[in-house]
Amino acid sequence: MTSKQRADANTDLDVDDLTRAIENFNRYYIRLPAVQKLSFTTLSVLDTLAYGGPKRLTELARTEQISQPGLTQLVTRLERDGLVERHPDPADGRAVLVHVTGSGRRIGQARREDRGRHLLPLIAQLTPAEQQAIAAALPALTRLAELGTEAGTAGPEAGR
Amino acid sequence: MTSKQRADANTDLDVDDLTRAIENFNRYYIRLPAVQKLSFTTLSVLDTLAYGGPKRLTELARTEQISQPGLTQLVTRLERDGLVERHPDPADGRAVLVHVTGSGRRIGQARREDRGRHLLPLIAQLTPAEQQAIAAALPALTRLAELGTEAGTAGPEAGR
């Protein structure tokens, strides 16, 4: 429970500490605003498309961890609401490329801004040193996420 | 879009940078393992109870942002599976205190460990400086989350 192995107490990042901190933070962060009542999956798809560009249905279903029919239906709903569009893939007649629209992009943005508004007063309560520490960690955190998504995309994956 | 206001480029933490980094990370992190197929809400409830101790149904419903009947049903399922228990509140005959059981606690733990296993090889690819930066930010991140949950619990909340 308490005895963790680290090569160097000063250099090494303890994974358990990281996951615990992230989950504690997320427990608060994820349910911040309910301005618009959209499901978790819905928001994630919009965000994935906004960040990574148009994607095939199959690819989205994999990354979002829902079934392909489930994603087809989700995209149908999103398309009906004008948040995404289906475009044929010029390189493959079977495939559909899902594009996020301006409205769809705005939803994710609005949500992020809303969360920012909630966090701002809390951040103000942190000491300058704490603020600095978080700011200094963000590039590394971003890179960590990139390493993860790259590996997940490239890897053949052992199995479900 | 690009011009952000900061009092001091070195000291201040830009909120937009933080939310963006967190969301990028979460997009990868949240869907890491599918070892056990439990819904997002289910895991969150178990985690909340494991971290914060027994809670009333109403209180849980508020923090988890689902309706009270929805939570009653969820707790019923969890109780059936031996992950939580209902205990009467000695101080209030109407209330029910939801306790997480050992099994319930273990589920959250297993998931966290599983995520740790996924992150470990990625962390190894970071530079020592990057690892250090993240490690140094964790206490501040934890405190930020605490400030948030405290405020959320105490505050009268303007409205939905």
Next chain:
DNA sequence: CAGACTTATATAAGATACTTATGGATCACG
């Protein structure tokens, strides 16, 4: 270049987990 196989999406039927509306029991207060 025809047939068999694979891949990409869609549809259908069913299961699950949520929602709103409502009821019964306990508490707080005058």
Next chain:
DNA sequence: CGTGATCCATAAGTATCTTATATAAGTCTG
């Protein structure tokens, strides 16, 4: 004590997922 508020449970309806299956396009082989 009786009136209103609070806490939880039940009921009925809806939304969103699942598995199974169909259709169409690409690929590969002889």
